Amino acid sequence: MGNEARPTAQAASLLCVLDVGPAAASGLAPVDLAMSTAAALDPDGVMEIVASLEPQPLMDELRAAGYAAQALRSDDGTWVARVSRGRLPPFEDLTVLEPPLPLERVLLACAALTRGAVYTAWLPRRPMLLFAHLDARALEWRAEDHPDGSATLWVRKP
Amino acid sequence: MSFSISGIRAEQGPPLSIPMSFFLTAPLALCAAGALLLGRGGDEMGSVWGPTNVAVVHLGVVGFLMLVMVGALYQMLPVVAGAVVPMVRLAHAVHALLVTGCAALVTAQATGNAATFTSAIVLITAALALFVIPAGAAVVRTRVTGPTAWGMRLSLLALTIVVSGGLWMASARAGAAFHGEWLTLRWAHAHVGFLGWIGALIAAVSWQVVPMFFLTPAAPKALPWAVLAGVAISLLALTGVTLAKLPSSQVAWACAPAALAVWIVQPAWALWALRGRKRKRKDPSLWFWWLSIGSALLCPCLGAAALLRPEPALPLLYGLCVLWGFGAALVHGMLTRIVPFLVWLHHCAPRVGTAPVPSTRELLPDVRTARGFWLHLGTALAGVVAALLAQDIAWRVFGAGLLLTGAHLEMALWQALRAGKAPASR
Structure with missing residues (x-):
């Protein structure tokens, strides 16, 4: 089921949000950090790299290492690169929907999930009120916050 | 970590019946205020201290605003501030006590009956205790330290002060000896309510619901703390002015920091945020x-x-x-x-x-x-x-x-x- 705790070894392997800004400021090489985090990903897991500039070199490195990667730009100009070991799972950007539309869209998508399928969504904020509904549907889920207050949700039907 | 209390997940908030019982009763207080005015007319409305005026105002502030705000706090404390209110089912008793207490208070104010003032004191004191003690314990214990949690703490403190001031006046009207400065207490009571209870809670809730419901940018980090500081200074000053029995003219100075925070800084931010909302659709x-x-x-x-x-x-x-x-x-x-x-x-x-x-x-x-x-x-x-x-x-x-x-x-x-x-x- 869901896990509300900050990333643990297991949680990070399913969903991880990596903000490269603070990492770079503290002297860590973003590429090294992204590579080591990606290496711990579950086959269904997703890593999101948050950056102020388009992380093209980082994505090139990850793709060269065999990962699937896709970048998108948020309304405030921040870049988010989505990375997975295999094919990237279906993803919806729900950040511009007023509540409760994001919740409804997530629940509708979850209702259509087949066994073992994964769905991810980017929500305007941590969907606290959604978690009980995901648990009630016996879905496995993770949620991670972004630095701007938005959040990514990862859901799998066991 | 998520956890359960009596089968209700903490972050999910209380059962719907709890906030809804408050929300569905509150508009009836507006109806009662309207009926009172229609029945008694405007003879006693020319002064803010006229019996009908005081009764209509308290139907508005206790019957409407307070009922909604208490119901909203039961809903929002767990979800927004991570503060699970213990013995949440007591909310039904709080609701009943507030409704009957408000009815007794307004009847007493409109008629001047001392015995009814005593009933109002008992009912509202019980409601305040059953609400503020569990809710206060929840917001004090929560590990969430953001401005919304602090705003809720401050507004609960203001609620305690405003109700205590009201009960002090009510006890004098019920026949108890009064040793304060009546006019100062009246104005301080009103402004702790306006700025501390209503103002701080509206501000604290706005920092959450404006970005959430209208997809606006969040408030700049310093703004909520500046607003809370203004309210806190005024709460201290208003309490001090009242307890020191200073002249009522001092109340205005004591209000100034909170008035600046709640009626200028906070609305200026809300205006800026709402103008920058992502979806500019017609929304009544x-x-x-x-x-x-x-x-x-x-x-x-x-x-x-x-x-x-x-x-x-x-x-x-x-x-x-x-x-x-x-x-x-x-x-x-x-x-x-x-x-x-x-x-x-x-x-x-x-x-x-x-x-x-x-x-x-x-x-x-x-x-x-x-x-x-x-x-x-x-x-x-x-x-x-x-x-x-x-x-x-x-x-x-x-x-x-x-x-x-x-x-x-x-x-x-x-x-x-x-x-x-x-x-x-x-």
């Missing part, structure tokens, strides 16, 4: 925000004018602007967003994917919200006319406006609740 619930923001910006001007000028209409206009324009407009508007949202969450979300469910706009259509806004605005204008003309018929028209606005809101909330339980038509 937003009109209530514009009315509340506009009224908030007017409040310091009217307050200063009431202090400096002798015209009797000015204190009336000031009170009307604070309570009906700033506080009640925002609460009315937020009810039209929060109630359909909660009903959808509790009654419709469990059915998503298995059956068609209505949207929140189908639960409470925009046209209904818009009608509520026009009633609210029309009542505000009727109040302004009544304060300026000081004629019996004008106050009765204002009373009719209160009655219609309350009845319309009551029906709208019931409509949302019924529609949420019914199967969708599509």
Whole structure:
């Protein structure tokens, strides 16, 4: 089921949000950090790299290492690169929907999930009120916050 | 980490019946205020301290605003501040005590009956204790340290102070000896309520619900702390002025930091944030925000004018602007967003994917919200006319406006609740 705790070894392997800004400021090489985090990903897991500039070199490195990667730009100009070991799972950007539309869209998508399928969504904020509904549907889920207050949700039907 | 209490997940908030019992009762207080004005007319409305005026005001602040705000706190404390209120089922007792306490208080104020004041004291003290002790324990224990959590702590403190001041006055009216400065206590009581309880809670909730419901940028980091600091300084100053029995003229100085924070800084941010919202669609619930923001910006001007000028209409206009324009407009508007949202969450979300469910706009259509806004605005204008003309018929028209606005809101909330339980038509 869901896990509300900050990333643990297991949680990070399913969903991880990596903000490269603070990492770079503290002297860590973003590429090294992204590579080591990606290496711990579950086959269904997703890593999101948050950056102020388009992380093209980082994505090139990850793709060269065999990962699937896709970048998108948020309304405030921040870049988010989505990375997975295999094919990237279906993803919806729900950040511009007023509540409760994001919740409804997530629940509708979850209702259509087949066994073992994964769905991810980017929500305007941590969907606290959604978690009980995901648990009630016996879905496995993770949620991670972004630095701007938005959040990514990862859901799998066991 | 998520956890369960009696089968209710903490972050999910309380059962729907808890906030809804408060929300569904509150508009009835507006109806009662309107009926009181229609029945008694405007003879005692010329002064802010006239018995009918005091009774109408307390139906508004205790019966409407306080009921909604207490219900909203039960809902929001776990979700927003991560503070799980222990023994949450006590909320039903708090609701019953507040409703009966408000009825007793207003009856006592309108009639001057000492025994009824005593009943009101007992009922409201019990309600305050049963609400503030568990809710206070929850917000003190929570590990969430953001400004919203601090705003809720501050508003609970202000609620305790404002009710204590009210009970002090009520006990004097019930026959107990009074050793304070009556006029200072009256004005301090009113302003702790206006700025500390209503103002701080509206601000704290706004930092969450404005970005959430209207997809706006979050408040700049320093702004909430500056607002809270202004309110905290005024709470201390107002308490000090009252306990030191200083002249009532000192109340205005004590109010200044909170008035600047709550009626200028906070609305200026809300205005800026709402103008920058991501989805600029027609939304009648937003009109209530514009009315509340506009009224908030007017409040310091009217307050200063009431202090400096002798015209009797000015204190009336000031009170009307604070309570009906700033506080009640925002609460009315937020009810039209929060109630359909909660009903959808509790009654419709469990059915998503298995059956068609209505949207929140189908639960409470925009046209209904818009009608509520026009009633609210029309009542505000009727109040302004009544304060300026000081004629019996004008106050009765204002009373009719209160009655219609309350009845319309009551029906709208019931409509949302019924529609949420019914199967969708599509």
